Amino acid sequence: MLSDIPRPYSLLAELTHRCPLHCPYCSNPTRLAPPLDELTTNEWKRVLVEAAELGVLHVGFSGGEPLQRRDLEELVASARATGLYSNLITSSLGLTRRRAEELKAAGLDSVQISFQSDEESLADSIAGAKAHSKKVEAARLVREIGLPLTVNVVLHRGNIERLAEIIVLAESLGAERLELANTQYYGWAFKNRAMLLPTRFQIEIAAQLAREASKRLFGRMEILFVVPDYYSSRPKPCMNGWGRRHLTVNPIGKVLPCPTAGEIKQLRFDNVRSRPLMWIWSESEAFNRFRGTGWMPEPCRSCEFREIDFGGCRCQAALLTGDATVTDPACELSPFRHEMTGFVESTQGNAPRDFSAGLEQLIFRQNSGI
Amino acid sequence: MVSESIASTARPKLSARARLQTDKITGKPVLLYPEGALMLNPTAHAIVSLCTGQETVEAIASNLATRYQGSAPEIASQISAFLNRLRGKNLLELI
Numbered sequence: 001m002l003s004d005i006p007r008p009y010s011l012l013a014e015l016t017h018r019c020p021l022h023c024p025y026c027s028n029p030t031r032l033a034p035p036l037d038e039l040t041t042n043e044w045k046r047v048l049v050e051a052a053e054l055g056v057l058h059v060g061f062s063g064g065e066p067l068q069r070r071d072l073e074e075l076v077a078s079a080r081a082t083g084l085y086s087n088l089i090t091s092s093l094g095l096t097r098r099r100a101e102e103l104k105a106a107g108l109d110s111v112q113i114s115f116q117s118d119e120e121s122l123a124d125s126i127a128g129a130k131a132h133s134k135k136v137e138a139a140r141l142v143r144e145i146g147l148p149l150t151v152n153v154v155l156h157r158g159n160i161e162r163l164a165e166i167i168v169l170a171e172s173l174g175a176e177r178l179e180l181a182n183t184q185y186y187g188w189a190f191k192n193r194a195m196l197l198p199t200r201f202q203i204e205i206a207a208q209l210a211r212e213a214s215k216r217l218f219g220r221m222e223i224l225f226v227v228p229d230y231y232s233s234r235p236k237p238c239m240n241g242w243g244r245r246h247l248t249v250n251p252i253g254k255v256l257p258c259p260t261a262g263e264i265k266q267l268r269f270d271n272v273r274s275r276p277l278m279w280i281w282s283e284s285e286a287f288n289r290f291r292g293t294g295w296m297p298e299p300c301r302s303c304e305f306r307e308i309d310f311g312g313c314r315c316q317a318a319l320l321t322g323d324a325t326v327t328d329p330a331c332e333l334s335p336f337r338h339e340m341t342g343f344v345e346s347t348q349g350n351a352p353r354d355f356s357a358g359l360e361q362l363i364f365r366q367n368s369g370i
Numbered sequence: 371m372v373s374e375s376i377a378s379t380a381r382p383k384l385s386a387r388a389r390l391q392t393d394k395i396t397g398k399p400v401l402l403y404p405e406g407a408l409m410l411n412p413t414a415h416a417i418v419s420l421c422t423g424q425e426t427v428e429a430i431a432s433n434l435a436t437r438y439q440g441s442a443p444e445i446a447s448q449i450s451a452f453l454n455r456l457r458g459k460n461l462l463e464l465i
Contacts, residue, residue, distance in 0.1 A: 007395060057407050058402065058405070058407070083391060085403075109387070109389060109404075112404070150404055176385070177460060219458075222458070222460040
């Protein structure tokens with residue numbers, strides 16, 4: 001490998017885009033990958049071996065819903081055999097006791113279950129499916145058979161005021177880690193951002209609650225609170241830098257620097273079906289396009305934070321300005337900052353008093369065509 | 371950074387969420403856990419290896435003080451800082 005090319009540490013294996021849920025902030029692209037083109041078991045096994053050889057330490061089996069793949073247990077065993085630490089990122093729908101036990105026996109290291117809220121009717125209306133009670137059951141099952149559990153909750157205007165109760169739920173389920181991830185506004189979530197973005201006040205209260213809980217639960221439950229970058233003055237160090245730490249392989253084998261990069265229309269992404277992962281990581285045009293600092297325009301180019309935030313998020317720059325090569329508008333120094341602040345200001349104070357009453361305005365993820 | 375002092379009589383045990391193995395690229399020990407990894411220096415590796423739930427913090431400190439011929443209080447404070455870091459990530463049970 002070229003010596004100036006960093007090694008990747010994590011692989012997100014999006015096994016399928018099929019999913020029983022319809023969350024209006026789904027991180028899958030709005031054009032989903034067709035199931036008939038999904039990578040085969042052997043193709044995924046090759047990806048896992050090549051990833052481990054590149055230096056990857058973690059694999060997240062994700063989707064869609066990864067349990068929709070009948071070969072998940074086999075892939076987990078394969079990850080284990082190459083030394084990868086595996087995490088199952090799941091809605092938990094389809095996680096029977098038998099499958100959970102087989103996954104554990106195959107060497108699965110940890111399970112991350114998504115919850116939409118603590119409260120069943122709200123949770124089910126966000127998921128667009130009757131899912132909450134099954135998730136509670138699955139989370140208990142995971143702990144009962146001795147697999148480590150992370151609870152992940154995507155926060156938005158509709159559930160952020162339930163945060164105290166959500167933390168209690170995670171505690172009662174015996175979660176060892178709780179991820180409170182404010183919605184990232186791409187794809188489906190971007191379509192719904194006017195409905196989903198919490199107010200500044202809601203974020204402040206939630207952050208405070210998360211800090212207090214984190215202190216109270218020190219040594220028992222790790223709490224991660226991800227602030228939405230719509231409310232920060234500096235951009236997030238997206239993926240810790242493009243092509244620097246992470247790669248995503250989508251259901252049909254396209255290799256992406258992040259799960260949403262496929263939305264950048266100017267880039268062509270290579271496929272594991274036609275190229276070795278090593279080549280794609282170190283030599284492909286897409287991975288090198290925004291690697292390092294050489295591609296940066298001003299104000300990033302001369303900014304003292306350029307190797308801290310890496311210019312922020314390329315997908316967000318593309319989404320908000322039409323140009324993936326400019327500074328992320330989440331940065332207060334961006335000439336396009338108004339694209340973000342203007343939107344944020346337009347949403348303050350118009351939170352529907354009853355989020356459920358606004359549900360019909362949300363665009364739920366559709367699975368037609370897959 | 372939140373922290374709590376750990377009693378010298380506590381017996382730390384590495385959580386089942388964490389896995390210690392050798393990194394293929396560097397040949398060095400690495401601790402893997404959900405969403406993260408720690409590359410371990412020799413001292414950190416020695417501490418993690420002794421977090422079996424059998425040894426007290428005090429015993430770990432005296433073991434390492436002998437092994438590295440260092441000053442016991444200094445090593446004890448290094449151990450305490452490192453164990454707290456692991457506790458913050460919920461990677462340690464105290465038995």
